Amino acid sequence: MTHLAQSVQELESAGADVLHFDVEDGSFIPMLTLGTRLIGELRPLTRLPFDVHLAMHNPEWILPELKALGADWVSVHWEACPYPHRTLGMIRSLGLRAGLAFNPATSLPDLRYLRSCFDFLLFLTNEPEYPHAPFLPEVLAKLPRACEMLAGAVPDLEVDGGINPGNVASAVTAGATIVVCGRSTFRDGAVARNLDALRKAVDQEAPSPRRERDLET
Numbered sequence: 001m002t003h004l005a006q007s008v009q010e011l012e013s014a015g016a017d018v019l020h021f022d023v024e025d026g027s028f029i030p031m032l033t034l035g036t037r038l039i040g041e042l043r044p045l046t047r048l049p050f051d052v053h054l055a056m057h058n059p060e061w062i063l064p065e066l067k068a069l070g071a072d073w074v075s076v077h078w079e080a081c082p083y084p085h086r087t088l089g090m091i092r093s094l095g096l097r098a099g100l101a102f103n104p105a106t107s108l109p110d111l112r113y114l115r116s117c118f119d120f121l122l123f124l125t126n127e128p129e130y131p132h133a134p135f136l137p138e139v140l141a142k143l144p145r146a147c148e149m150l151a152g153a154v155p156d157l158e159v160d161g162g163i164n165p166g167n168v169a170s171a172v173t174a175g176a177t178i179v180v181c182g183r184s185t186f187r188d189g190a191v192a193r194n195l196d197a198l199r200k201a202v203d204q205e206a207p208s209p210r211r212e213r214d215l216e217t
Contacts, residue, residue: 004038005042010191012048014195015192015195019046020052021051021071023036025057028077031128039071051073051180052071053160057080063096073099074096074097076088078106078109079106097119099118099122100121100122104127104138115155119156121155122158125160125163137167143174156178157178158178159176163179163180165198185198
């Protein structure tokens with residue numbers, strides 16, 4: 001915590017495209033994160049977009065606060081929002097990019113009626129918040145299914161969980177345009193080297209047919 005400003009500067013210098021924050025309530029996911037104050041304190045330090053993933057029940061109440069603190073993108077969970085059309089609309093009404101997130105065990109629902117409400121989909125590729133949770137390659141099958149379902153209006157597809165140089169290319173090949181990399185970015189304190197390894201692993205595969213990928217941390 002005493003080196004966060006230095007870490008943000010290092011990430012920006014190393015070429016990270018977006019900074020990703022998990023906000024957890026200790027109920028939807030059995031962990032508590034550092035809270036929203038961190039977002040506001042880091043916001044003046046960088047112009048990078050802030051992508052806030054709300055892993056929490058009843059997320060609507062916190063949306064105005066996130067806007068005020070400087071969030072740019074906000075994703076909420078399908079499993080936590082009984083009325084996603086309303087919740088995504090609230091995010092959009094604040095001028096934020098709206099995302100819909102899915103736990104690994106969640107089957108892909110019919111998203112066509114919601115397509116006008118979201119800008120990206122977030123697929124968790126491991127079960128969150130326990131040490132060394134393994135990457136779950138089976139989740140990647142949801143990405144081409146989403147593309148097929150939303151043919152002609154495919155949003156950004158984001159993956160998060162256990163991504164490293166050994167599997168990042170498979171995520172991009174499946175259709176991911178945004179890749180969240182946490183532990184693999186900070187491993188051994190070598191941020192620039194680690195981000196370079198991730199990009200090289202992607203570049204060895206055929207270029208994405210849709211758009212350039214983003215690396216988030």
